[in-house]
Amino acid sequence: MEACRRCGRPLKDEKSIALGFGRTCRKKFEVEEAEFRRIQITIDDALRIHRLKIMPEYFKAVASKAKRFEIRKNDRDYKIGDGLLLREFKDDDYTGNEINAVITYMTDYEQKKGYVVMGIEVCA
Template structure:
C-alpha cells in the first residue's frame, strides 16, 4: 500500500471534502492501486500558499478503472475518507 500526495485544484476541494466528488481522473504515472491512500494538496495557480481543510484528511482508493473508454495511460479511481488516520 502506497500513500500518494497529489495536487487538487482548489475548486474541487469542497466537493471531495463533502463526499459529493468520490472519484479522480488521473494520469497513471504513480501506479494507483485499490487500497492505496491519497492525501490531497490544495492547488491554486494564483496562490501557491493556499490553505484548505482537505489537507487534514486521508482517502483510500476503493476502485481503479483503466483502459475501457479512457485515454491510454489514464485511470479513474474511487475514493472514500479514512476516518481518524492522521
C-alpha cells in the same frame, strides 16, 4: 532430546532434529507458512500514500463527499488500497487544506491512454 517446534513432541530421527519438525508437523508448517506469506502486507505497501495537488472546486466537492472519484494519469502505479493525500492548490501555491482518502476502485475503461478513474473514500 529435541522437541518439535510446532507440537512439542520428541523428535526421533536426525532429519527431523535438523529441521526442528516431525514429518507431519513439517508439512503443516509449510502450508501455514505459505498462507502467511500469501497474505502478508509489507510496510511499504501499507504506507503507500500519493501526495496530489487538487484545485479548489474539486477539493470542495471531495470534502463534501459529492465527488467520490479522481481521474488521474497513472504515472504512479496506483493500486486499490493506496492512500491519497489531496492537497488544495490555488494560485501556484498550496492553501494548507488537505484531505486523506483511500482508493477503493479503479478502472481505465473509456479513458485516454495511461489514465485511470479511481473510486475514493475520504478518511475521517
